[in-house]
Amino acid sequence: MPHGKQPIPYTVLIIEDELAIAENLSLTFEEEGFFVDIARNAKSALYELSRTSYDLILLDIGLPGTDGYSFLKHMREKLQLSTPVLMLTARAALEDKLRGFHIGVDDYLTKPFALEEVVMRARALTRRSKQLSETAFILSFGPLQYSLADQLVTVHGRPIKLPRKSLMILELLMRYAGRVVPRQKFEDYLWLGDPPSSEALRSQLHLLRKALHQHGYDGIETAHSIGWRLVK
Known part of the structure; x- marks a missing residue:
């Protein structure tokens, strides 16, 4: 690819x-x-x-x-x-x-x-x-804000640097803010439906959760056997 x-x-x-x-x-x-x-x-x-x-x-x-x-x-x-x-x-x-x-x-x-x-x-x-x-499109949810044009994420107003896959996961979570995003939608977006391993998505979610936690946000919730969502 x-x-x-x-x-x-x-x-x-x-x-x-x-x-x-x-x-x-x-x-x-x-x-x-x-x-x-x-x-x-x-x-x-x-x-x-x-x-x-x-x-x-x-x-x-x-x-x-x-x-x-x-x-x-x-x-x-x-x-x-x-x-x-x-x-x-x-x-x-x-x-x-x-x-x-x-x-x-x-x-x-x-x-x-x-x-x-x-x-x-x-x-x-x-x-x-x-x-x-494109230059003005901003996603917001709770303390999170994501400017798609410049790939900038802030948590409680403070910028946070995230790798590409984390940005992609966060984008889907914010677009479906408060709703469960199924595993398949993440895998379709991140790897065109062909992830490198069965644990690849969980590993990427772990990295994103860890980064957000360090900035005071723990709002990624697991819907067991279905997917993940953001909570405020």
């Missing part, structure tokens, strides 16, 4: 009430290297947004209860989130598209759509978003 910084694994939230469509999208995006969460309605989507920093949202208009337009309006105006949104809908009328763009959608695809095109548009949106925000 070539040396150098490994690409950040994009995180995508699929907001779709039709289970078959959501699962097909999820499988496709996971095969393309994305980390995927699914919400079946606006309430669940808001809950996911409160826990995770996403790079992209795939949004259906025809959701039960609060529809996609209302959800997007709330997300843009109340939550002040600039996360790129690709709207997926059966509504092909121009007025529907114009309404979506007026509220703040970034791209629009009508059903039925080709999964390959969804992925193509998703990659274009995430690349554009990263180019615009």
